[in-house]
Amino acid sequence: MSRGVLKTTGRSVRLSEASMGREYVVVSINCNGVVKRRILDMGIIPGAKIRVLRTAPLGDPLEVIVSGFPISIRKSEAACIEVIER
Amino acid sequence: MKLLRGEEAFVTNHDLSKDLVKIKVALVGIPNVGKSVIFNKLTGGKAWVGNWPGVTVEKKVGKLIIGKYLIEVTDLPGIYGLTPYTVDEVIARNFILNESPDVVVVIANAANLERSLHLVLSILELGVKVVVALNMIDIARDEGIEVDWKALSRLLGVEVVPTIAITGYGINELVRAIIDTYKRKEVKPYVVNYGDLIEAWIGKLVKELGRCEGLKYPRRWVAIKLLEGDEHVLSTVDGLCPQIKGLVIKAREELSRELGDLETYITEARYRESLRIANLVRSYVEVGKVTITEVIDSVLTHKVLGIPLALTIMYLLFRFAFEVSTPLVDLIRLLFDEILRNYVLSLHNLPDWLTSLLADGVLSGVGAVLTFLPVIAMFFLGLSVLEDVGYLARFAFVVDKIFHKFGLPGKVAIPLIIGFGCNVPAVMSTRTIEDENDRKVSALIAPLSSCSARLPVYLAIAGAVMGNYAGAAVASMYWIGILLALIVGLIMRKLMFKGPSMGFIMELPPYLVPRPADVLAKTWERTRKFLVKAGTVILGGVVIVWLLSVTGPSGYLGPQALTNTSLLEKSWIGFLGHVIAYFTLPMGWDWRACSALLFGLVAKEIVLGSLGVLYGVSKGSLVATLAHVFTPLTGFAYMVFILLYVPCIGTLAAIKSELGLKYALLALTYQVTLAYVASLVIVGIGKLIGLG
Numbered sequence: 001m002s003r004g005v006l007k008t009t010g011r012s013v014r015l016s017e018a019s020m021g022r023e024y025v026v027v028s029i030n031c032n033g034v035v036k037r038r039i040l041d042m043g044i045i046p047g048a049k050i051r052v053l054r055t056a057p058l059g060d061p062l063e064v065i066v067s068g069f070p071i072s073i074r075k076s077e078a079a080c081i082e083v084i085e086r
Numbered sequence: 087m088k089l090l091r092g093e094e095a096f097v098t099n100h101d102l103s104k105d106l107v108k109i110k111v112a113l114v115g116i117p118n119v120g121k122s123v124i125f126n127k128l129t130g131g132k133a134w135v136g137n138w139p140g141v142t143v144e145k146k147v148g149k150l151i152i153g154k155y156l157i158e159v160t161d162l163p164g165i166y167g168l169t170p171y172t173v174d175e176v177i178a179r180n181f182i183l184n185e186s187p188d189v190v191v192v193i194a195n196a197a198n199l200e201r202s203l204h205l206v207l208s209i210l211e212l213g214v215k216v217v218v219a220l221n222m223i224d225i226a227r228d229e230g231i232e233v234d235w236k237a238l239s240r241l242l243g244v245e246v247v248p249t250i251a252i253t254g255y256g257i258n259e260l261v262r263a264i265i266d267t268y269k270r271k272e273v274k275p276y277v278v279n280y281g282d283l284i285e286a287w288i289g290k291l292v293k294e295l296g297r298c299e300g301l302k303y304p305r306r307w308v309a310i311k312l313l314e315g316d317e318h319v320l321s322t323v324d325g326l327c328p329q330i331k332g333l334v335i336k337a338r339e340e341l342s343r344e345l346g347d348l349e350t351y352i353t354e355a356r357y358r359e360s361l362r363i364a365n366l367v368r369s370y371v372e373v374g375k376v377t378i379t380e381v382i383d384s385v386l387t388h389k390v391l392g393i394p395l396a397l398t399i400m401y402l403l404f405r406f407a408f409e410v411s412t413p414l415v416d417l418i419r420l421l422f423d424e425i426l427r428n429y430v431l432s433l434h435n436l437p438d439w440l441t442s443l444l445a446d447g448v449l450s451g452v453g454a455v456l457t458f459l460p461v462i463a464m465f466f467l468g469l470s471v472l473e474d475v476g477y478l479a480r481f482a483f484v485v486d487k488i489f490h491k492f493g494l495p496g497k498v499a500i501p502l503i504i505g506f507g508c509n510v511p512a513v514m515s516t517r518t519i520e521d522e523n524d525r526k527v528s529a530l531i532a533p534l535s536s537c538s539a540r541l542p543v544y545l546a547i548a549g550a551v552m553g554n555y556a557g558a559a560v561a562s563m564y565w566i567g568i569l570l571a572l573i574v575g576l577i578m579r580k581l582m583f584k585g586p587s588m589g590f591i592m593e594l595p596p597y598l599v600p601r602p603a604d605v606l607a608k609t610w611e612r613t614r615k616f617l618v619k620a621g622t623v624i625l626g627g628v629v630i631v632w633l634l635s636v637t638g639p640s641g642y643l644g645p646q647a648l649t650n651t652s653l654l655e656k657s658w659i660g661f662l663g664h665v666i667a668y669f670t671l672p673m674g675w676d677w678r679a680c681s682a683l684l685f686g687l688v689a690k691e692i693v694l695g696s697l698g699v700l701y702g703v704s705k706g707s708l709v710a711t712l713a714h715v716f717t718p719l720t721g722f723a724y725m726v727f728i729l730l731y732v733p734c735i736g737t738l739a740a741i742k743s744e745l746g747l748k749y750a751l752l753a754l755t756y757q758v759t760l761a762y763v764a765s766l767v768i769v770g771i772g773k774l775i776g777l778g
Contacts, residue, residue: 029350034171036350038591041116041166043201045357054383057392058487061590063383068229069198070379070594072483074490077591 015064015073015081020052024083031080039081042071050083106156109268110185114178114209115193116202117164117520118595120221120251123604124193125161127257131607133161155265160187166201167353168208170318173522182212183303189264193219196226196233196248199368203360206242210275213304217263218246219256225596230371238367243275252601278359280310280352283344287313287337291330298327313337314349379596383480392484399477400503403468407507408538411460418460422453442636442645443629451628454689455621458510458736463613465504465511470608473518474600479592486590492576495519495590498528502571505535506564509733510620512537513740514612520592523583527575529744530753533733534571536564539690543728546694550712551721559722563729570730570760620739627735628688634658651702659684663700670762673727673769674720683727689734719772723765730761 012027026048029039043066044050053063053070061074113128115121125133129148146161162181163174170176182190190209194202210216220235239246245263249256267273279285291309295301301308301323311319312334324331338348345351386395430445472478478500486496497519505512512532519525544563548556636647638657647653654660655677663681670680678700685696698704703711716724733741733753742750 032347032350035591037167037169037171037353040353040357041201041204042591042593043198043357045200045361046354047358047361048200054387055389056387056483056486057389058485060487060490061483063387063483063594067198067200068231070383072479072486072590072592072594074486074590 012082012084014079015050015052015083016062016075016078018052018083020054022051023086024050025086026050027082027084029081031077035077035080039073039077042073043067043069044071044081049086050081105154106151107154109155109157109189109264110187111157111159111264112162112178112182112185112187112190113159113193114162114190114205115164115221116166116195116205118593119164119193119195119202121164121193122161123251124191124219124221124249124257124260125159126607127251127254128157128159128261150261152261152265155268157261157264160185165205167205168212170316176318179212182209182214187214188268189215189217191217191219191260191264193221193249193251196220196223197229197231199233199364200357200360203363204357207276207278207356207360210242210244211278211304211307211310213307215267215270215273216242216244216275217260217267218242218244219260220246220248221251223248224250224253229377232369232371234367234369238363241276241363241367243273277306278356280355283341284313284352287341291333291337294330294333295323295327298323298330300326310352313341314352377596379476382597383594386477386480387484396481396484399472399481403465403472403504404507406468407461407464407511411464414460415457418453418456422449422456438645439636439642442648443632446645446648447629447632448625450632451625454628454736455617455624458508458620458624459613459617461508462511462514462616463609465507466514466609466612467605469500469504469511469515469518470605470612471600474598474605474608476595476597478518479594482590482592483594489572490590492572493579494527494572494575495521495524498524498531498575501528501532502535502568505532505537507538509533509535509537509737510616510740513737513744514616516744517612521585523579523585526745526749527578527583529741530578530749530756531571531575533737533741533753533757534567534574534730536567536729537690539734540728542691543686543693544725546697546709547712547716547721547725550709551716551718553718555718559725563725566726566764567729570764574756574760615743616740620736620743623739623742624735627738631659631685631688634662634684649699651700654681654700670765673723673765674717675724676715679715679724683731686728687732687735689736690728693728719769719777723768723772726768727761727765730757730764732757732761 015024018024026044026046028046029036029044031039044064048067051065053065055062056072061072062078064071064073064078113121113125125146125148129150131148133146133148148159148161150157150159160181162178165172165175165178168175168179181187190212192202192206192209194206206216206218218238220233220238223233226233233248235246235248245267247256247260247263249260251257280288288306288309291312292305295305295308303319303322308319308323312323312330315338320331320334342348385391388395426449427445430441430449433441436444469478472481478497481500482496484496485499489496489498500518501512501515504515509532512535513529516525516528516532519528540563541560544560545556548559552559635654635657636643636645638647639661640656643653643657647657655663659681660677662684663677666680666683667675667677679697681700682693682696686693694708697712698708701708701711701715712721732738738750738754741753
């Protein structure tokens, strides 16, 4: 339902390639099974606002903020989250 | 109304229970929502603690009595939903379905409503009576979030009680809501609408399920799970009424042509509904302040500072645990090894064997248990503080990449590092790892971390035969231990504990000042568990080693064997030393070195003292003697063997208490095998390149 209403600019990208600090909106989650469930469990659902806050010192995982809450996620899993810039 | 909690409720339970109305309550909530604090506030902290059948997940049951009601509260594991994917979620849903609690209390996080609401909606589908405790309203307010709980209550059709668990705010209202909900005849909870296509099929399936005899579960829930393709539910239904299977296959085929993967579609629909409800009852007030958490995180997870700080914090935990406990350990040693021992030895009217059993067996066994205690308690104290502050999650975040390569989560670093101090608390620290498979693997590889008890043995042997390379040889033990731990972890995770990996998607909870009462309670609970469960095993082990020293194939030798080399050779220990020497022939160790390994079972530092006794030399001249016993190559292989061969009895007891006997035996077997192969390879390669 949220897909049509969103005011967005630009094309969608993978969360693993999103620029740090910018606000995005989750478009879709393109993986299956446990990882997908876990992603949804963390509130990363289509329509949710998301922002990459930082990467860990060794370059992976990422710390993202989803509706105000910090979550850690590896790049390999962030790659299946499609986001679009607000 | 008189309110009794915990202990009082337990005591009075027997006299009053026939007159009391019993209400069975299940407590559920997403992780980090303050569930255990609410459990403690409800039950007064006194709980019956056990494990859920068949798994190593902790089960807690507590009671309170109010008026004529006896409320029995079962604390279910922290979960996000009711899928069949994780052990925790299966436990929770089986409990709700099979034990039929009268009321399910769902603890929701006011600061992060949509995630909790998904769990609320999932549980409402089970057709049970629900009360929502809207917790952390203080934290939400600090972040500028206001939740209209009355509106939420109207929308969901269940009682909603705002709470602040740590201060106890709202707890009495929660108890009242539980009783009111229990008394209510009819409940009309909120039902998620999954859209016309799916709802039509749910209708058909529900109708068909009505004819399915023996199905105890709520039909709408079963229908949804069948459409999601939930294997557990499918096999239950299939066993009761096989005719439904065809209909389910047809429904799934038809629907997935239109909607794609059905499980995804249904889950997303439920989550979208949660987000929609959350937005309806939530309003934001601009606060515009930078939270403390952001400031602290910008330092602790900093690109350059993050890793050095992580290592420093672990080092400080180490120092803290050892510095604080050393005087206590010394005191306990003095008491057991000197004062009590001398007292027992001075009792002339006892037979020789009894004096020795008491002095060398029982006293040294109890002493061994108690000398572990201060170190373990201090480690747990430090660890509980780090956990409650919120740092452990950051630590895992900072070091995760290293462990990711080995298919392990970042939190494995914690037991491996603590293991450098002592393997016992290392094994017990695996409690903080959420995933059951990850936890088991971590507990099994933790003993490969080179503990401080092994150091004196390395130092003596390296000092005797390694010359200028002594320092490097000792340091290499630590690296070999960690490297093998990671490799063994990788193999175990791939072959034995295959379950799906959650990856590393986890919450980074806000930093909090820990409450001393909570930290102390946690420390005490863990320490007490060690004392009760590990104590007897350690004591038994020490007594067995004593028995093997004073008896031999020829019969009873007497306590003199413990100090006399030629007598000790005739004991079972000496006999087994010869057996081990035979099997380790390529390594070139003599039977004395092998016998000493058996004493290392009790505690690794004892190996050194035993070598002294076995070679019949004093501590001072031991190093000189060892220089003749080992070559640099056989000495190095012996050091690696000491590092790997068995966890000491204390560690084995800890593994048994955390995972069960089966896993303790697994640890024992794989480590002996690993040690044997590793030292054989070292000697082999050494000889090939012309060493030794």
